[in-house]
Amino acid sequence: MLDKNGIAKRIAKEIRDGYYVNLGIGIPTLVANYIPEGINVVLQSENGLLGMGPFPFEGEEDADLINAGKQTITTLAGSSIFDSAMSFGMIRSQKIDLTILGAMEVSENGDIANWKIPGKMVKGMGGAMDLVASAKNIIVAMQHVNKAGESKLLTQCSLPLTGVNCIKKVVTELAVLDILPEGGFKLLERAPGVSVDYIKQATSGKLVVADDVPEMILD
Amino acid sequence: MINKVVSGADEAIRDIGDGKTIMLGGFGLCGIPENCISALVKKGVKDLICISNNAGVDDFGIGLMLKKHQVKKMISSYVGENAEFERQLLSGELEVELIPQGTLATRCMAAGYGMPAIFTPAGVGTEVAEGKEIRNFNGKDYLMEYAFDADFALVKAWKGDKAGNLVFRSTSRNFNPVMAMAGKITIAEVEELVEPGELDPDHIHTPGVYVHRIFQGSDYEKRIEQRTVRTKN
Numbered sequence: 001m002l003d004k005n006g007i008a009k010r011i012a013k014e015i016r017d018g019y020y021v022n023l024g025i026g027i028p029t030l031v032a033n034y035i036p037e038g039i040n041v042v043l044q045s046e047n048g049l050l051g052m053g054p055f056p057f058e059g060e061e062d063a064d065l066i067n068a069g070k071q072t073i074t075t076l077a078g079s080s081i082f083d084s085a086m087s088f089g090m091i092r093s094q095k096i097d098l099t100i101l102g103a104m105e106v107s108e109n110g111d112i113a114n115w116k117i118p119g120k121m122v123k124g125m126g127g128a129m130d131l132v133a134s135a136k137n138i139i140v141a142m143q144h145v146n147k148a149g150e151s152k153l154l155t156q157c158s159l160p161l162t163g164v165n166c167i168k169k170v171v172t173e174l175a176v177l178d179i180l181p182e183g184g185f186k187l188l189e190r191a192p193g194v195s196v197d198y199i200k201q202a203t204s205g206k207l208v209v210a211d212d213v214p215e216m217i218l219d
Numbered sequence: 220m221i222n223k224v225v226s227g228a229d230e231a232i233r234d235i236g237d238g239k240t241i242m243l244g245g246f247g248l249c250g251i252p253e254n255c256i257s258a259l260v261k262k263g264v265k266d267l268i269c270i271s272n273n274a275g276v277d278d279f280g281i282g283l284m285l286k287k288h289q290v291k292k293m294i295s296s297y298v299g300e301n302a303e304f305e306r307q308l309l310s311g312e313l314e315v316e317l318i319p320q321g322t323l324a325t326r327c328m329a330a331g332y333g334m335p336a337i338f339t340p341a342g343v344g345t346e347v348a349e350g351k352e353i354r355n356f357n358g359k360d361y362l363m364e365y366a367f368d369a370d371f372a373l374v375k376a377w378k379g380d381k382a383g384n385l386v387f388r389s390t391s392r393n394f395n396p397v398m399a400m401a402g403k404i405t406i407a408e409v410e411e412l413v414e415p416g417e418l419d420p421d422h423i424h425t426p427g428v429y430v431h432r433i434f435q436g437s438d439y440e441k442r443i444e445q446r447t448v449r450t451k452n
Contacts, residue, residue, distance in 0.1 A: 046320065047246040048390050058448040063249065063441035064377075064389040070247040070300075070444040081389060083396040083424075084246070084272070085328040088321025092339065111344075115317075122308060122317070123299035129347065130321030133340035164344035 002173040002191045002216075007141050009034040009218050010189075011100060011171050014139060015041055022046060022091070022131060024101030025069045027141040031100055042078075044096055046127040048087050051079030068127065088127065092134045099135040101128060103142045103167075105157040108205035110167040110179045112140065113159035125162060132163030144172035144202045151204035153177070153185055175199050176216060177207075184208045189216045220415050223383040223433045228258035231406045231432045235371055237264055238291070242327065242367070242398040243271040243281060244374040247300070247444050250391030251280050252373040254408045254436040260284055266291040270369060272323060272394055274298045279442050288312070296320035300444065318347065322364050324397055329366035331400020331429065336365050372402025375436070376425070379409035380418050383427030392424065399425045408436040 002010065008030035015021060015035055022044045023029055032052075035041055043052040045067040052067055053074035061072040075081075090096060105113040112132055115125035132138055145151055153170065170177045176189040184206040187199060190213050200207055225231045232255055235241065245251030259267075260283050267290050274293055275282035282301050284290050292314040298304050307313035318326075319341040329337045338361035342348050352363040374395040377388035385407055387395055399405050407425075412435040 045390070047249070047393050055447045055449045057451055061443060061446055061448060062389065063443050064391040066247065066249050066390055066444070068246075070249070071447040072443060072445065073447070075389075081392055083392050084320070084324035084394045085397045088324050091321060092341075119309075122305065122315070124295060124297040124317040125319055125347075126297040127320040129319035129345065130339070130341040133319075133343060161345045 001194055005030055006191070006218065007171055007173060010176065010216055011139055011141055012036065014169070015039060015098065019097040020044055020050070020095060021098045021100065022096050024128070026102040028100040028102060029069065031141070044090070045073070046087050046091065048082050048084055049075070049079065051076045053079070088130050091130055094134060094136050096135060097137060099131045099138045100141055101131065101138070103140045103152065104146070105152050105154055105159055106140050106142070106167050106170055107154050107157045108179065108185055109183045110165045111157050112162045112167050113157040114162050116160045118160065128162050132166045138167050139169045139171060140167050141171055144174045151202055153203045153205045155205045174202060180208065187213050189214055191216055220382050222381055223427065223430055224381050224412070225432045225434050227434050228254040228408065228436070231255065231408070231434055232258045232262065235259065235264055238266045239370045240268040240270065240368070242369045242372040242402055243269060244372070244393065244395035244398045245271065245273070245280070246390070246393035247273055248276065248280050248442050250375050250387070250393050250395055251275070252375040252408050253439055255373040255406060256280060256283060259289065260287060263287070263289070265289050268292045268294070270294045270367060272296050272320060274301050274304045276300050276444065277303050279440070285313070292316065294318065294323070296323050324394060326364055326367045327394065327397035327401040330368070331397060334366060336363050338363055367401055369402050370404065372398040372405040374399045374405065374407050376407055376409045378411045378413060378418060379407055379430070379433050380413050380415045380427070381433070382415045383407065383430030383433050384418055384423045385409070385425035385430060386418055386422060387424050396425050400429045404431045405429055406431065407433045409433060410436060410439060
């Protein structure tokens with residue numbers, strides 16, 4: 001079973017040289033720490049920055065320079081700054097190659113819910129609805145089951161949707177799964193030490209399992 | 220040169236009355252019009268409809284206006300950092316319309332570009348689409364979203380000249396330029412007010428034609444919401 005950093009590490013292997021990537025808040029943010037050597041990527045922060053750099057050194061924080069998670073960050077050589085309309089313009093026109101975001105639920109037809117729990121949590125969707133509606137390649141990083149032990153990979157989402165039929169891949173602490181065009185989670189890889197049966201039990205939606213499901217290779 | 224300078228925040232917001240619709244620039248607490256917010260809190264104007272990506276935190280930004288119950292309705296994309304906001308929302312004291320961040324930005328942009336509506340795929344198939352016209356272009360569904368109609372836009376810039384030309388700094392730019400273009404009356408507060416000619420025309424982010432009033436701000440706190448650092452070695 002993977003921890004959060006393990007999930008981030010596995011997702012980082014999906015990133016190709018030359019990608020522009022938008023990382024959501026939470027586990028997706030950690031992906032930046034595991035981008036392989038020799039792979040050049042540009043990170044977009046939807047508040048208006050391409051070329052997000054690491055956190056500043058202590059004492060060098062700049063209140064005017066933050067990411068979409070409101071964390072202090074830095075720019076890099078080659079960074080650019082723009083306004084919010086242009087930021088979502090480049091998202092809508094599919095200039096961003098890969099979007100990685102968290103979710104509360106994903107359905108077997110690629111629907112995602114991650115912005116609202118009626119009566120309980122009303123934080124808002126931020127840029128998530130724009131990202132999932134336009135991105136050509138979306139990976140969800142999340143826990144396989146919620147805190148109550150219920151599967152987050154479902155036949156149909158129960159929470160208000162963020163987007164429909166848009167998620168292509170899900171990486172959890174247990175598995176890597178593709179969402180098939182005809183519906184269903186195709187089990188591609190198991191986390192180290194996790195059995196197919198365990199993944200079956202933790203998956204409520206339709207799971208498609210081949211005869212041999214390899215373990216993830218993380219390094 | 221048309222002189223847009225006013226003495227300060229109090230004069231700039233003098234005609235913002237109860238029930239007006241105002242846009243406020245900023246992302247989180249980054250690039251918010253701190254001086255104008257303080258002046259609105261002091262003035263005690265009520266029943267405002269606020270269009271802003273976020274709603275501040277409990278004791279800063281729009282949170283200060285929420286605490287005094289000056290806001291009737293918030294139109295935002297993300298309001299997660301404010302306990303008082305959540306309390307007022309769940310108790311029904313405050314109306315809120317949550318809309319996708321790109322839709323929010325582009326509805327501002329449409330107003331500034333003189334376009335009545337835009338089409339966006341964001342929110343198709345979700346509750347955001349309820350009651351909205353859907354059009355199919357090239358096999359994909361889009362929602363029609365209207366340009367905002369705001370009485371005032373309050374923005375914060377790094378530098379501005381007396382003719383109202385604005386330059387923003389780093390990611391404090393965010394919603395400020397598009398909101399500046401969208402207000403019927405746009406008020407800009409700046410960290411440094413300079414003479415016309417001191418800003419390179421090639422470096423202007425917002426042309427002065429969009430700005431009606433400008434003033435030299437003071438006492439900027441520029442609070443950091445999430446201070447994240449790394450240590451040397």
